[in-house]
Amino acid sequence: GAVVSQHPSRVICKSGTSVKIECRSLDFQATTMFWYRQFPKQSLMLMATSNEGSKATYEQGVEKDKFLINHASLTLSTLTVTSAHPEDSSFYICSACSLAGNTIYFGEGSWLTVV
Amino acid sequence: AQTVTQSQPEMSVQEAETVTLSCTYDTSESNYYLFWYKQPPSRQMILVIRQEAYKQQNATENRFSVNFQKAAKSFSLKISDSQLGDTAMYFCAFMKPGSQGAQKLVFGQGTRLTINP
Numbered sequence: 001g002a003v004v005s006q007h008p009s010r011v012i013c014k015s016g017t018s019v020k021i022e023c024r025s026l027d028f029q030a031t032t033m034f035w036y037r038q039f040p041k042q043s044l045m046l047m048a049t050s051n052e053g054s055k056a057t058y059e060q061g062v063e064k065d066k067f068l069i070n071h072a073s074l075t076l077s078t079l080t081v082t083s084a085h086p087e088d089s090s091f092y093i094c095s096a097c098s099l100a101g102n103t104i105y106f107g108e109g110s111w112l113t114v115v
Numbered sequence: 116a117q118t119v120t121q122s123q124p125e126m127s128v129q130e131a132e133t134v135t136l137s138c139t140y141d142t143s144e145s146n147y148y149l150f151w152y153k154q155p156p157s158r159q160m161i162l163v164i165r166q167e168a169y170k171q172q173n174a175t176e177n178r179f180s181v182n183f184q185k186a187a188k189s190f191s192l193k194i195s196d197s198q199l200g201d202t203a204m205y206f207c208a209f210m211k212p213g214s215q216g217a218q219k220l221v222f223g224q225g226t227r228l229t230i231n232p
Contacts, residue, residue, distance in 0.1 A: 034219065034220070038158075042225075043206060043222045043223065043225050044160075044220075044222050046219060049219065095160075103148075103165060104162075104208075104210065104218060104220050106152075106159070106160035108157075108158075108159050109158045
């Protein structure tokens, strides 16, 4: 079946630095990918919709300058957390829709810790 | 806008028992998809089961089945012969079909299910 891979699974960075998380669709092309953030014991919060070849669409309240999204190819979307702060520490997870358009597949998620 | 509600924050049953997780949703759409996702401690989101709204027949996947009541906007998940590995967070989700870019998932708050030995 369709597989979405996310890397790195865990990353620790210093406050003020930037960190990039990759999301790849391994066996299908995804013109659209989605980025979520999950706080402890909470549901997934959609951050933005990543569109191949165009600008991402951000959900209300998400800072587009802090969370940079690039979708340069049909199989890769990246999320860059810029000037990271400890409050950005969280679990980030991406997803992509199947070609049939009826199922969403998720990456393994990335734990970000900002120290 | 669509909303999904899971009214049971936590549930706990004994191994081999049957458990039902509740989910209700609100939408004005006539055609849509509903999903149950499982999130174990590893945090990986695993698709458990999918239901197309235009299909009257309830979806089943081995020990997992749904009770889809379209008029009542209810979509419950039944787990039969529960196993220790079923312990996880379960999320109900709604998706409106469309071209790629339209398929945002709207999640419920989740139900933490614990299977006790």
